[in-house]
Amino acid sequence: GPSVSVLLPFHNAAETIADCVESILAQTLTGFEVIAVNDCSDDASVSVLQQYNDERLKIIDNSHRGLVSALNTGLAHCAAPLVARMDADDVMHRHRLEKQYQYLRRHHDVVLLATQARKFPQVSIRNGYREYMRWQNSVLGADDVNNQIYIESPFAHPSVMFRRDSVIAAGAYRQGAFPEDYELWLRLSHAGYRMQKLPEVL
Numbered sequence: 001g002p003s004v005s006v007l008l009p010f011h012n013a014a015e016t017i018a019d020c021v022e023s024i025l026a027q028t029l030t031g032f033e034v035i036a037v038n039d040c041s042d043d044a045s046v047s048v049l050q051q052y053n054d055e056r057l058k059i060i061d062n063s064h065r066g067l068v069s070a071l072n073t074g075l076a077h078c079a080a081p082l083v084a085r086m087d088a089d090d091v092m093h094r095h096r097l098e099k100q101y102q103y104l105r106r107h108h109d110v111v112l113l114a115t116q117a118r119k120f121p122q123v124s125i126r127n128g129y130r131e132y133m134r135w136q137n138s139v140l141g142a143d144d145v146n147n148q149i150y151i152e153s154p155f156a157h158p159s160v161m162f163r164r165d166s167v168i169a170a171g172a173y174r175q176g177a178f179p180e181d182y183e184l185w186l187r188l189s190h191a192g193y194r195m196q197k198l199p200e201v202l
Contacts, residue, residue: 002056003031004097004161005078006086009062009070010036013088014044023091025054029098032084033058037074040065045088068180071173078164085181087158096202100161103198110142111166111193112185115202117156142196149189153182159202166193 006024010017024034034057036049049059060077062070075083082104084097100113116137119125125133132152139145139154148154160181170187173180188195 002033002080004029004033004082004084004101005080005164006032006034006084006097007071007074007078008034008036008086008088009039009067009074010041010045010088011039011067011070012041012043012045014041014048016089017045017048019091020086020088021049021052021057023094024086024097025052025056026094027092027097028095029101032056032097033079035060035074035077037062037070037077039067039070066175068173068175071180075164075168075172081164082161083164083167084161085158090158092158093200093202097161099198099200099202104161104163109194110196112155112160112162112188112195114155114161114195114197115159116197116200117159118201137201140197140199142194145195145197146189149185153179153185155181155185155195155197157181159197 036057036059038046038059039062046059049057060073062073082101084100086092096115104110104113119129119133136154139148145154170191173184
């Protein structure tokens with residue numbers, strides 16, 4: 001089976017999803033699958049994806065509307081023990097999956113490994129967000145994460161790779177009046193799981 005499952009929910013992402021998928025298919029790690037979960041799109045997203053004749057790319061329809069449902073539907077379809085999150089309007093560095101996979105293979109105590117991130121296009125980034133990204137990119141080690149996780153979400157969601165079984169054991173993604181990713185990181189932290197970040201923009 002695949003070493004890594006890339007969990008990619010999408011909703012009306014026809015404008016950006018080609019760049020996203022091409023950045024995944026160009027990865028130096030080859031043993032992966034892409035679980036692309038269609039969250040009720042009514043644009044050309046699906047036909048854009050269908051143009052890629054690649055058996056690693058699997059398109060799944062989400063039964064219920066909404067990101068949390070799409071994430072959990074996708075998680076149930078992930079065949080690999082490691083899951084990399086991705087968003088349809090993002091791109092990944094071609095070494096991202098390989099670097100995260102190799103690190104997690106060597107460090108069995110780490111349950112979630114994020115990377116540094118960069119927002120684009122640069123011109124549209126407001127100062128508050130720029131400052132948040134500067135802070136986020138400075139939170140690297142497991143101790144940093146534990147000490148600063150209550151300030152703000154320390155990980156960019158589409159930069160994380162996690163151990164599927166640990167996230168499912170912790171209750172997976174939950175629906176509520178909160179950011180679904182941040183709430184999961186807090187639950188993992190409470191469960192005592194080790195989470196950290198590679199000091200590279202990937």
